[in-house]
Amino acid sequence: xxxxxxxxxxxxxxxxxxxxxxxxxxxxxxxxxxxxxxxxxxxxxxxxxxxxxxxxxxxxxxxxxxxxxxxxxxxxxxxxxxxxxxxxxxxxxxxxxxxxxxxxxxxxxxxxxxxxxxxxxxxxxxxxxxxxxxxxxxxxxxxxxxxxxxxxxxxxxxxxxxxxxxxxxxxxxxxxxxxxxxxxxxxxxxxxxxxxxxxxxxxxxxxxxxxxxxxxxxxxxxxxxxxxxxxxxxxxxxxxxxxxxxxxxxxxxxxxxxxxxxxxxxxxxxxxxxxxxxxxxxxxxxxxxxxxxxxxxxxxxxxxxxxxxxxxxxxxxxxxxxxxxxxxxxxxxxxxxxxxxxxxxxxxxxxxxxxxxxxxxxxxxxxxxxxxxxxxxxxxxxxxxxxxxxxxxxxxxxxxxxxxxxxxxxxxxxxxxxxxxxxxxxxxxxxxxxxxxxxxxxxxxxxxxxxxxxxxxxxxxxxxxxxxxxxxxxxxxxxxxxxxxxxxxxxxxxxxxxxxxxxxxxxxxxxxxxxxxxxxxxxxxxxxxxxxxxxxxxxxxxxxxxxxxxxxxxxxxxxxxxxxxxxxxxxxxxxxxxxxxxxxxxxxxxxxxxxxxxxxxxxxxxxxxxxxxxxxxxxxxxxxxxxxxxxxxxxxxxxxxxxxxxxxxxxxxxxxxxxxxxxxxxxxxxxxxxxxxxxxxxxxxxxxxxxxxxxxxxxxxxxxxxxxxxxxxxxxxxxxxxxxxxxxxxxxxxxxxxxxxxxxxxxxxxxxxxxxxxxxxxxxxxxxxxxxxxxxxxxxxxxxxxxxxxxxxxxxxxxxxxxxxxxxxxxxxxxxxxxxxxxxxxxxxxxxx
Amino acid sequence: xxxxxxxxxxxxxxxxxxxxxxxxxxxxxxxxxxxxxxxxxxxxxxxxxxxxxxxxxxxxxxxxxxxxxxxxx
Numbered sequence: 047x048x049x050x051x052x053x054x055x056x057x058x059x060x061x062x063x064x065x066x067x068x069x070x071x072x073x074x075x076x077x078x079x080x081x082x083x084x085x086x087x088x089x090x091x092x093x094x095x096x097x098x099x100x101x102x103x104x105x106x107x108x109x110x111x112x113x114x115x116x117x118x119x120x121x122x123x124x125x126x127x128x129x130x131x132x133x134x135x136x137x138x139x140x141x142x143x144x145x146x147x148x149x150x151x152x153x154x155x156x157x158x159x160x161x162x163x164x165x166x167x168x169x170x171x172x173x174x175x176x177x178x179x180x181x182x183x184x185x186x187x188x189x190x191x192x193x194x195x196x197x198x199x200x201x202x203x204x205x206x207x208x209x210x211x212x213x214x215x216x217x218x219x220x221x222x223x224x225x226x227x228x229x230x231x232x233x234x235x236x237x238x239x240x241x242x243x244x245x246x247x248x249x250x251x252x253x254x255x256x257x258x259x260x261x262x263x264x265x266x267x268x269x270x271x272x273x274x275x276x277x278x279x280x281x282x283x284x285x286x287x288x289x290x291x292x293x294x295x296x297x298x299x300x301x302x303x304x305x306x307x308x309x310x311x312x313x314x315x316x317x318x319x320x321x322x323x324x325x326x327x328x329x330x331x332x333x334x335x336x337x338x339x340x341x342x343x344x345x346x347x348x349x350x351x352x353x354x355x356x357x358x359x360x361x362x363x364x365x366x367x368x369x370x371x372x373x374x375x376x377x378x379x380x381x382x383x384x385x386x387x388x389x390x391x392x393x394x395x396x397x398x399x400x401x402x403x404x405x406x407x408x409x410x411x412x413x414x415x416x417x418x419x420x421x422x423x424x425x426x427x428x429x430x431x432x433x434x435x436x437x438x439x440x441x442x443x444x445x446x447x448x449x450x451x452x453x454x455x456x457x458x459x460x461x462x463x464x465x466x467x468x469x470x471x472x473x474x475x476x477x478x479x480x481x482x483x484x485x486x487x488x489x490x491x492x493x494x495x496x497x498x499x500x501x502x503x504x505x506x507x508x509x510x511x512x513x514x515x516x517x518x519x520x521x522x523x524x525x526x527x528x529x530x531x532x533x534x535x536x537x538x539x540x541x542x543x544x545x546x547x548x549x550x551x552x553x554x555x556x557x558x559x560x561x562x563x564x565x566x567x568x569x570x571x572x573x574x575x576x577x578x579x580x581x582x583x584x585x586x587x588x589x590x591x592x593x594x595x596x597x598x599x600x601x602x603x604x605x606x607x608x609x610x611x612x613x614x615x616x617x618x619x620x621x622x623x624x625x626x627x628x629x630x631x632x633x634x635x636x637x638x639x640x641x642x643x644x645x646x647x648x649x650x651x652x653x654x655x656x657x658x659x660x661x662x663x664x665x666x667x668x669x670x671x672x673x674x675x676x677x678x679x680x681x682x683x684x685x686x687x688x689x690x691x692x693x694x695x696x697x698x699x700x701x702x703x704x705x706x707x708x709x710x711x712x713x714x715x716x717x718x719x720x721x722x723x724x725x726x727x728x729x730x731x732x733x734x735x736x737x738x739x740x741x742x743x744x745x746x747x748x749x750x751x752x753x754x755x756x757x758x759x760x761x762x763x764x765x766x767x768x769x770x771x772x773x774x775x776x777x778x779x780x781x782x783x784x785x786x787x788x789x790x791x792x793x794x795x796x797x798x799x800x801x802x803x804x805x806x807x808x809x810x811x812x813x814x815x816x817x818x819x820x821x822x823x824x825x826x827x828x829x830x831x832x833x834x835x836x837x838x839x840x841x842x843x844x845x846x847x848x849x850x851x852x853x854x855x856x857x858x859x860x861x862x863x864x865x866x867x868x869x870x871x872x873x874x875x876x877x878x879x
Numbered sequence: 880x881x882x883x884x885x886x887x888x889x890x891x892x893x894x895x896x897x898x899x900x901x902x903x904x905x906x907x908x909x910x911x912x913x914x915x916x917x918x919x920x921x922x923x924x925x926x927x928x929x930x931x932x933x934x935x936x937x938x939x940x941x942x943x944x945x946x947x948x949x950x951x952x
Contacts, residue, residue, distance in 0.1 A: 107941045163937030186934030233924050240920050248913050252906075266896060272906045279910055283917075 060085035062093045062213070064111030078102055092213035099212070101171050108164035133218055134203050143218070149197040150180065155206075157189050158215040165214070172212050176200060191216070239346045242288040246339040249277045253336035274326045277335035285319045289342045309494050314524065315342060321521040331518055344857060374409035375401040377453065381416075391459075398456050402447045410443050411458030419449040450635065497524075497836075504840040515842065522839040526852055539824060542867040543817040552782075552799055552810040559796035561821070562780035564814040565761045569709050570752065570774075572766035573720035573730055576784055577804075578696040580767065582616040582678070586693040598690035602682055605633060605643045605652045616694055617680075640680075650684050655691075658683040698733060705804040706734045712811070715760075719748050719774075748774040765799075765807070782807065813867065820867055824860045831856050 059066055061075070061082035073090035074081045077097055084090040096104055133139065144152045157169060166184045173182045173193065178200030184191045193205060202218070209216040252273040259265035289312075296312035318338050325331035375386040380399040391409045394400065399415060402408055408421070420432035422445060432448050435441060441454050505520035543560055574580050587595045599617070606614035633643030640653010642661070651661040658681040680692040706716050717738040720727040727741035740751055752774055755762050764771075764778035775781035775795050783795035799807060835852055838844050844852070923929065 103941070163934070164941065166934060167938070167941045184934070185931045186937065229930075233929075236924055236929055237921060240924075241917055244913060244916060244920075248909065251909070266899065269899065269902055272902065276906050276910050280913060 060089055060111075061105075062089040062111070077105060089213070092211065095211045096168065096172075096213075099172055099175065101168055101212075104164050104168040107167060109162040133206065134201050139202070143202070146194075150194060151197050151202075152192060152194045153202065153218050155191045155193060155209075155216040155218055157184065157191055157209070158217070159213060160189050168212060169209065169214060173205065173208065176205065176208055179205065235346070235350050238288040238291070239343070239350050242284050242339060242343040242346050245280045245284040245288070246336070246343045249280050249335045249339045252277045271329065274333050274335075277333060278323060278326050281319065281322070281335040281339055284339045284342055285315060288346060289315050292342075292345070311341075311345065313494070313498075317521060317524040321518075341857060344861060375403070375406075377401050380453065394456055394459060396456055396459065400454050400456060402441075402452045402454060404447055404450055406447055408441045408443055408445050408447060408454070410454075410456045412441050412454040412456045414439050414441060414452055415455045416453040417451055419447055419452050422446040422448050500836060500840065508842070519839065519842050522844050522848075523836060526835045526839045526844055526848075539817050539820040539864040539867060542864045543813050543820075546813055546867055547797075547810055550806045550809055550813075552797055552806055559780050560814045560817050562761065563763060563797070563811060564818040566714065566763035566780060568715045568717060568755050568760045568762045570717045570719055570755075570762055570764045570766075570778065571736075572764075572771050573718060573722060573727060574696060575767035576765055577702045577718070577730060577734065578698050580696060582694055583697050584616055584692060585695045585697060588691040588693065590688040590690055593689050595690070598682055598692075601645060601650060601689070602652055602680075602692065604645055605641050605650060605682075617692065648684050650682065650689075652682045653680060655679055655681040657681075658688075661685055662687045698730065699804055701804045703734050705807055706736055708805070708808040709811075710735070717755075719743050719751065721745075721748075745771070745773055749777055752777050766795075817867060820864055824863055827859065827863075828856065 061077070062084055065085045067083055067085045071085070073084040073087060075084060075090055075093040075097060076082075077093065082093070084093055096102065139151075139153075146152060157165075160166065160169075163186060166186055169191065170182055170184055173179055173191070178196045178198075180194040180196060182191060182193045195202070195205065206216050206218075255265065256270060256273060292311045292315065296309045299309050315338055318334050321331070322333040322335050322338070325333050373388055374391050374394055376389045376394065377384060377386050377399040379385060384401070386401045394410055400409060400412070404419070414435050414437050416437065418434070418436045421435050421441065422432045435452070441452070443458070501520055501523045504523050505516055508516040508519050540560055547560075571577055587599060589595050589598055593601075602617050606617050633641055635641050636653070636657065639657040640651060642649070642651045644650070649661065651658040662683045662685060678694045680694055682689045682692070709716050715738065716736050717740070718727060718731050718734075718736045719740050720730075721743055722741060724741040727739050731737075731739040740747075743751065748771070752762050752764065756779070761780075762778045763780045763782065764775050765782045765784075766775050767784040771783075775783065780797070781795045782797040782799055784799050797810075831852075835844065
């Protein structure tokens with residue numbers, strides 16, 4: 047902390063949230079006897095609450111600045127707080143609150159705004175200090191809190207309020223059956239893994255002396271016998287409990303009359319274990335409990351890591367469900383009165399009227415009945431520019447009203463909304479694709495069949511040659527050929543590579559993704575939100591009158607100060623407006639057109655060129671219409687003439703060009719698919735050097751285009767964002783979604799670029815290619831090993847214990863080879879020491 | 880015949896076997912110990928100690944001790 051010790055000297059950024067402090071503002075809070083300046087009343091209130099609560103340690107522990115306080119002290123009754131009261135009603139509570147004896151209740155909350163571990167500390171201390179709160183536990187990885195409280199002494203809304211007072215937002219949520227099932231599965235997987243792991247270690251302790259003293263008979267028989275029995279006792283739980291999923295999977299496969307990868311695993315484990323038990327009971331022959339436990343442990347660890355990675359992806363999707371509003375303002379007696387009541391969305395019915403205030407989400411599908419506004423449909427279209435909506439136009443559930451209040455007549459709910467329709471389309475597209483998985487299964491099935499035949503044939507032949515050796519030789523064939531190396535070859539490499547990719551911020555959610563990514567020939571990009579930021583920002587200022595650029599910007603920012611419009615936000619972000627320096631009179635917001643206001647005694651208009659032109663009675667300047675395709679022009683004028691044009695648009699991500707160049711260097715075809723107009727898309731393609739451009743595509747059009755590429759033999763990697771991309775993402779051979787993109791797309795993508803750092807995609811491609819090499823090496827090794835070992839075993843040259851060592855060494859080699867993918871530093875970020 | 884791990888005379892071999900009788904105790908003991916460890920682990924899983932793999936690492940660093948000096952001294 048390097049803030050000035052002198053309280054009179056204003057620090058440049060807010061002590062709480064790190065935002066720059068506007069000039070001439072003074073919101074001090076005394077923290078540890080030093081006066082710190084805050085950027086707004088919200089942050090001041092939050093910091094004061096933290097200090098008053100005796101939780102000042104938070105500022106010492108934190109490693110990142112907090113988010114700007116959600117609580118605006120100037121707001122008399124914040125909107126969300128009105129809703130929080132609703133959470134006290136028993137009928138609302140019953141979905142997410144668990145009642146215990148008496149008035150004790152427990153609920154799960156999702157916390158928003160957590161940036162570092164100190165936030166957890168702060169929330170835990172703050173919530174647990176409330177009278178009536180019995181316990182609170184916060185999970186750092188999932189940002190979820192479990193709170194128990196005494197309902198007679200404190201209300202849930204008061205707890206939510208207390209969390210808001212220190213600058214965080216808490217939403218109750220219904221953990222749901224899905225979540226509980228996952229928790230149970232994860233715990234079971236952990237137990238299985240641990241039992242297999244510790245069993246493997248201890249059995250190996252017994253096995254090593256037996257191997258060392260195997261041939262010379264220097265180990266007294268009773269010791270060997272005891273060690274075998276001890277190994278048996280320890281292997282029993284590993285086989286009976288840890289390996290249970292493999293046996294169940296194999297049994298399921300057998301019932302369906304197919305042979306999956308679980309069958310050879312179950313067969314290998316089962317045969318080796320039973321043969322070892324037989325050897326232990328009779329006291330003759332070899333035991334390979336060590337091989338059994340090791341095999342089970344390796345397989346389980348692969349599956350466990352894979353499960354964690356997949357879960358992370360699902361989590362991201364789950365958080366988004368909240369985006370869709372749960373509450374709606376129902377207009378009870380519309381159109382006679384505008385009295386509204388807050389009800390849950392499930393209580394709405396068709397034909398009812400709802401009021402949607404600016405900033406609120408649209409709760410259902412419907413038609414605008416009254417009012418005009420701009421609606422942010424980026425969730426559905428990926429289009430960042432808000433769309434103007436007037437009477438009679440369609441509103442879609444999940445979109446956000448930005449401008450002014452709307453009255454909507456509900457005509458689609460629940461399953462009938464557009465959003466649900468897209469989700470169904472997505473389900474269908476996803477059901478169409480597991481061709482690759484099927485191929486792997488077919489190969490394994492053949493391998494197992496061939497193996498079984500060989501084992502039976504070997505056994506029969508040896509029965510006629512030398513009956514005493516027949517059983518052991520058959521077991522040796524089964525064990526030595528135990529397809530562990532074969533079945534570990536791919537998952538081990540994939541798991542290792544997935545770990546490396548995750549460190550790059552590239553999350554893999556499906557097993558085939560890496561393999562397909564390495565083979566991809568076409569990289570298809572969506573424009574908005576993928577190659578561009580997906581957010582409106584100020585690209586250029588063109589001064590037209592005698593006023594300098596900076597002054598125009600300041601005027602614009604001041605005029606838009608009160609507005610929450612996307613353009614207004616972009617303008618405010620471009621300049622640090624100082625509302626006190628300019629004397630702002632009344633401002634009038636004209637929805638769909640712009641804003642008119644008086645600043646410093648002069649009347650200004652800011653908005654569409656036509657709207658601004660009415661004030662100065664001037665023609666719209668030519669320049670406003672020339673060569674600015676795809677961008678939005680906002681004009682500023684006063685009564686005497688034009689002042690400036692602001693070119694607003696979606697700016698390219700700075701690293702997009704590097705990514706495209708890198709892909710083209712590898713000989714991949716890069717394609718730009720966009721729902722935008724031709725010229726906007728061409729502009730972007732020209733800047734990035736992309737030759738193939740398809741513009742003005744509908745979701746169906748994109749889908750057809752990708753199918754067409756696939757028909758021509760191309761392997762398509764689709765990089766996109768937005769729900770309208772979701773069907774295309776699912777149809778592509780491999781799909782990559784941007785992490786900050788629309789959440790539903792995440793759930794369906796094979797990979798998610800959480801870092802939103804495009805060059806990581808190049809690095810990811812590197813890893814994918816290297817993974818392919820490793821998998822190929824592993825498979826080559828596994829096949830040649832089997833080709834060599836099976837005949838040797840069948841001819842009786844290999845004793846079972848040699849087979850056991852061979853099998854373990856073979857799988858170990860495969861795993862070690864895969865681990866090379868972990869050790870390499872990701873993406874050229876090698877550290878020089 | 881030479882042996883990998885010991886090469887005793889006749890008398891030494893007898894003494895060795897005598898000493899090795901401790902294995903009658905040690906091997907079963909190791910098995911019991913493993914089951915004990917597994918039991919402790921199962922208890923830990925059940926009491927949700929593995930639900931959050933990241934938080935505790937940070938939490939331990941945040942005790943309520945106050946530094947003796949003010950931060951700007």
